[in-house]
Amino acid sequence: xxxxxxxxxxxxxxxxxxxSQVNLxxxxxxxxxxxxxxxxxxxxxxxIIAGNFPPSHGRILFEDREVHFxxxxxxxxxxxxVVYQHLALADNLTASANVFLGRELKRRVGPFAFLDHAAMNxxxxxxxxxxxxxxxxxxxxxxMSGGQRQAVAIARTRLAKAKLILxxxxxxxxxxxxxxxxxxxxxxxxxxxxxxxxxSHRMPDVFSVCERVVVMRRxxxxxxxPIGDSSPEExxxxxxxxxxxx
Amino acid sequence: MMSDLSSVTNxxxxxxDFSNVGRAxxxxxxxxxxxxxxxxxxxxxxxxxxxxxxxxxxxxGNLANxxxxxxxxxxxxxxxxxxxxxxxxxxxxxSTMALSAIICAIVMQAVNGTVxxxxxxxxxxxxxxAGLGVALLIGLANGFLIARVGLSPFVTTLGMLSxxxxxxxxxxxxxxxxxxxxxxxxxxxxxxxxLGGIPVAIxxxxxxxxxxxVVLHHTAFGRHIFxxxxxxxxxxxxxxxxxxxxxxxxxxxxxxAGFAGxxxxxxxxxxxxxxxxxxxxxxxxxxxxxxxxxxxxxxxxAGAVIGxxxxxxIRNGLVLAGINAYWQIVLVGCxxxxxxxxDRLRTMRMTP
Numbered sequence: 001x002x003x004x005x006x007x008x009x010x011x012x013x014x015x016x017x018x019x020s021q022v023n024l025x026x027x028x029x030x031x032x033x034x035x036x037x038x039x040x041x042x043x044x045x046x047x048i049i050a051g052n053f054p055p056s057h058g059r060i061l062f063e064d065r066e067v068h069f070x071x072x073x074x075x076x077x078x079x080x081x082v083v084y085q086h087l088a089l090a091d092n093l094t095a096s097a098n099v100f101l102g103r104e105l106k107r108r109v110g111p112f113a114f115l116d117h118a119a120m121n122x123x124x125x126x127x128x129x130x131x132x133x134x135x136x137x138x139x140x141x142x143x144m145s146g147g148q149r150q151a152v153a154i155a156r157t158r159l160a161k162a163k164l165i166l167x168x169x170x171x172x173x174x175x176x177x178x179x180x181x182x183x184x185x186x187x188x189x190x191x192x193x194x195x196x197x198x199x200s201h202r203m204p205d206v207f208s209v210c211e212r213v214v215v216m217r218r219x220x221x222x223x224x225x226p227i228g229d230s231s232p233e234e235x236x237x238x239x240x241x242x243x244x245x246x
Numbered sequence: 247m248m249s250d251l252s253s254v255t256n257x258x259x260x261x262x263d264f265s266n267v268g269r270a271x272x273x274x275x276x277x278x279x280x281x282x283x284x285x286x287x288x289x290x291x292x293x294x295x296x297x298x299x300x301x302x303x304x305x306x307g308n309l310a311n312x313x314x315x316x317x318x319x320x321x322x323x324x325x326x327x328x329x330x331x332x333x334x335x336x337x338x339x340x341s342t343m344a345l346s347a348i349i350c351a352i353v354m355q356a357v358n359g360t361v362x363x364x365x366x367x368x369x370x371x372x373x374x375x376a377g378l379g380v381a382l383l384i385g386l387a388n389g390f391l392i393a394r395v396g397l398s399p400f401v402t403t404l405g406m407l408s409x410x411x412x413x414x415x416x417x418x419x420x421x422x423x424x425x426x427x428x429x430x431x432x433x434x435x436x437x438x439x440x441l442g443g444i445p446v447a448i449x450x451x452x453x454x455x456x457x458x459x460v461v462l463h464h465t466a467f468g469r470h471i472f473x474x475x476x477x478x479x480x481x482x483x484x485x486x487x488x489x490x491x492x493x494x495x496x497x498x499x500x501x502x503a504g505f506a507g508x509x510x511x512x513x514x515x516x517x518x519x520x521x522x523x524x525x526x527x528x529x530x531x532x533x534x535x536x537x538x539x540x541x542x543x544x545x546x547x548a549g550a551v552i553g554x555x556x557x558x559x560i561r562n563g564l565v566l567a568g569i570n571a572y573w574q575i576v577l578v579g580c581x582x583x584x585x586x587x588x589d590r591l592r593t594m595r596m597t598p
Contacts, residue, residue, distance in 0.1 A: 073485060088483045090476030092543035093469070101473055102484035104466040114464045156484075 001064065003028045003164055003195050004049070004080075009058035011044050018044040019219045022058070026164065029193045031186060033206035033227070036216035037239050042199055045216065046166050049197070050082045051075030063163075079163035083153045083170060089141050095148075096124035096137035099155045127155040131188050133181070146174030147181035154185050164195045171205050183209050203232040217241060281537035281589040282549040289556045296559070300566045308562070310445055314438075314513060316558035317447035318343075318506045319525065323532040323550040324451075324458050325502025328495045330533055331462075332474040333542025334392065334399035336499045340525035341410035342384050343507030347517035348414055350377030350508050351423035358427040370429035374508065381504025382497060384410060389493030407526065415519045422518040425511060437512025447509050454502070455547040462546060471495060475542030531578065532557050535585040556581070 004026040011019040019041045026032060036042045048055050051069030060067050062078050069075045072082075089098050100120045106113040124137035133151035135144065141152060150170055157165050167186070171179045179202075186209045189196055200206050206213055206227075213230055215223040215238040223230070223238045223246040230246070237243035296303045303309075322339050329336045353373035362368045384406060391402045425433050439446050462468035470491045473481040482488050511517045536553025538545030557578055564574045 072483070076485075084483070088477065088480035090473045090480055090543070092476035093472055097469060097473075101469070101481070102486050104469060106466065113466070114460075115466060115469065117464075 001028070002026065002061075003030075003063060005061040005064075006045075006049075007059050007061070009045075009048060009055045009060065011048060011053075012056045017219055019048075019055070022221050024214065024221065024224070026195050026197065028163065028195055029190055030212065031190050031196045031198060031210045033210035033213040034197055034199045034216070035201070035206060035213060035235060035239060039218075040216040040239070041219040042216050043168075044219075046082070046168065046197070046199060049075065049164075050080060050166055076160065079161065080166070081157035081160055081162035081164075082166045082168065083150070083157060084168055089149060089152055091142040092140065094138050094140055095128075095135055095144070095152045095155075096120045098141055098152050099124045099127065099137075099159055101156075103159070123159070124155060127158050130158070130192070131155060131185055133185065145178055147178035150174075150178075150182045150185060154189070158189075158192075162194060164197070165189060166197045166199070168199050169201065170198070171200060171202055179205065203235065206235075207232060215239060215246075222246070280549075281585065282546065282552060284588065285535055285537065285549070285556060285585055286552045289552055289559065292556070292559060292563070296563045296566070300563070302566055303563070308566070312555075312558055312562050313448040314445050315562075316554045317445065317451040318510055318513075318522075319529055319532055319558065320451045320551050320554035321447075321454060321506040321509070322499075322503045322525070322529045323536070323554045324454055324547055325499035326529050327533045327536075327538050327545045327547065327550040328458070328462075328471060329399070329499045330475075330530075330538040330540060331471050331542060331545045332492060332495050333478065334492070334495070335403060335530070335540065336388065336496065337400065337403040337526050337530075338384060338388065338406035338410055339499065339503040339529055340522045341407050341414065342381050342500050342503035343510065343522040343525060344414040344517070344519060345384070345410050345417075345507075346377040346381045346504030347507035347511045347521050348418055348423050348519065349380045350374060351425045351511055351517040352417065353377070354425045354427050354430070354433070355423065363428050367429060367432075369427050370433055373425075373427075377508045378501060378504045381500040381507075384504075385497035385500030386493065388500065389496035392496065393489040393492035411519075411523070414521075418517075418519045420519050422516040424516045434512050434515075437509045447513070450505075450509070451551065455551050458547040458550075467491065467494070472543060475544070528557060528578070529554075531582045535582055537589075 002025050004024070006022055006024040009019060009022045009024075010017070022041075022045060034042055034045070047053060049060070051072045051074050054068065054070065060069070062080070067074075067078060090101065093101070097120075105116040105119045105123070107116045121137040128135045128137070128151060131151050131154060133148065135148045135151050141149060144152070154165070170182050174182070183205060186196055186198065198206060198210060210227050213223065213225065213227055213235060214221060215235060217239065222244070223235070225246060234243065234246060238246055322343065326336055326339060350373045353376040354369060357363075357369040357372055362372065388403055388406055391397045392399050436446065441449055462471065470481065470486045473484075473486060474488060474491055478488065507522065510521060514521070532553035533545065533550055534540065534553070535556055536545070536549025536551070538549055560577060560581065561574050564577065
C-alpha cells in the first residue's frame, strides 16, 4: 500500500510553470529526501501536498483515496503535518502550551472549561520521551535550543497522529550537535511508522537519514532513486543540471 | 530539585531533570523574575516611605481617595492589558469612558418620568445597558477594523479616540449630564458606595482582576490571547480563530472602559463631555509599568493593578508633599521609562 501518490501533478502561476508532470509515491514509514536548487519547485510541491493551494493538473491519492485539499486544515485532517522552517512556535509559551496550541485539553467545571495543565504536561513529557529529547514540558520555548524547538514542533505533529510529516529545512541555521539531535528525531519518527519528506539543501543530512532521494530541477522531477544507488556527487550534478536525469 | 545552574551534572536528582539542560533557580523564573514582581516591590517600598514621611498618607480618608482614583484607571488597565498581550493597542479607552458615562446619564434622564418609573430598576438597568452597549459597539468597530479589515491598531483606535470624544461633545453640547430618576440613590450606591467600609470601585477592580487572571492562565481563550502576541502566524497555522480572539479583546477592553466610565459618573455626580480626557495614556502607562510588553505576548492582571496603583500612589504622594501638579506629570513619565529601563538592564544581565 502506498501512503501518498501524486499523479502527473503540475502547477502554473499565470504564465509561469512552477511544476510539470510530477509523479511521486511515498510508502508508510519511508524517509524521502527532496532536493533541488532554489526555484526548482520543491516548495510548490510541498505546498500542494500540505494543502496551501491545489495543483493545476493531476491528482493526489492519500491511502488510495483521491483527495482535494482546499486549505491546510484539509491536509491535516487526513494526517499530513508540516514542520515549518521557522517552526511556527509561540516563544512566550511553554513547550506543552505550544504542543497543545489550538487543541488544548480541558476540564469542565460547571459551565466553564478550564485548561488541564497537568494532563497536557504529562502527555507532552511522554511525547518528548518517545522522541528521546531532553525537553521539559513547562519550560518556555524562548529559552530553548534549536534542537529542542524542533522537538516541540515534531511533538505537535505526533500529537495529531500524523502519518506523513513534511519537514522544511529542519537543519538550516542550527549547530552541528543540534543537527544530530534533529536527525535522531527523524529516525524516531521512522521507527514509529511515520513517513517523512525531508526538504533540505544539506547533502550529509539527506544521505544519513533518507532511504530515497528525489531531485527537482526547473519544476521537473529529474531523479527518484534509492539513496544507496546514488551519491552526493551525482545528486549535486542533478541539482545543478550537469547531469540531465538519473 | 536543582538549585542552581552549576549543579546540572547531577542527572539522577529528579526524573524530570536532564543531564545537559540546566534550569534557572525559582527566583529567576516565573512571577519572581518578572517586571511585575519588582514593580510590586518598589510599590511597597514607596508606600512605606510615604507613610513614614506623611502621617496623612495612611489616614482612611486619603486611602479611600487613592483606592477610588486608581480603581477607575485599574479596571480599564485590565482591559487594555488584554489588548496589549495580543500585540495591539487601544487609544480610544478614555473617550469610550466618557461616551458610555454620558449615554448612561442621558438615558437615565430620558426615562425619568415615563412609565418605566413604575417598574422597579427598569430605568436604571436600561441606562446601564445603554452605557455598556455603546462601549460594546465601539469595541466591535475597533475589532472589526483591526482584525477583519487589517488596519493598524494604533491608527484605528487613534481615529476612534477622536470620533468618540467628538460624539461625547456633540450629544451633550458640552454640558455635563447628571443622573436622575427614582433609582438614583441605588445608582450612587452601586457606583460610589462602600461595602464593609471599602469603596465598591476597588472591589469591582479586584474581582475583575481575579477573573481576568483565571481567563488568561486557565482557559483556552486566554492561552490563545498569549499565542497571538507571541507569534500570530503560528497561532493562525495551528487553527486558532485569530480574528475572533482579536475582536473579543477589543470588545472586552471597550466594555472595561464603559464600566469604569459609569463608575466615574457616580463618583463625580455628573458625566461631563471631557470626562477621562487623556486617561488613555495613564492607562497604557499603568499597563506598561506593570510589565505588559507593547510588542505583545507578555502581561497580566497583577501587573495592571500594580501599575495603576503605583502611578496613583506617587501622584498622591506628590500632592501630600505639596509639590506642584505639573511636576507630577513629569515624574509619571520618568517612572514609565525607568520601569522598562530596569527590565531591560535585568534581562541583559540574565541573558548569557
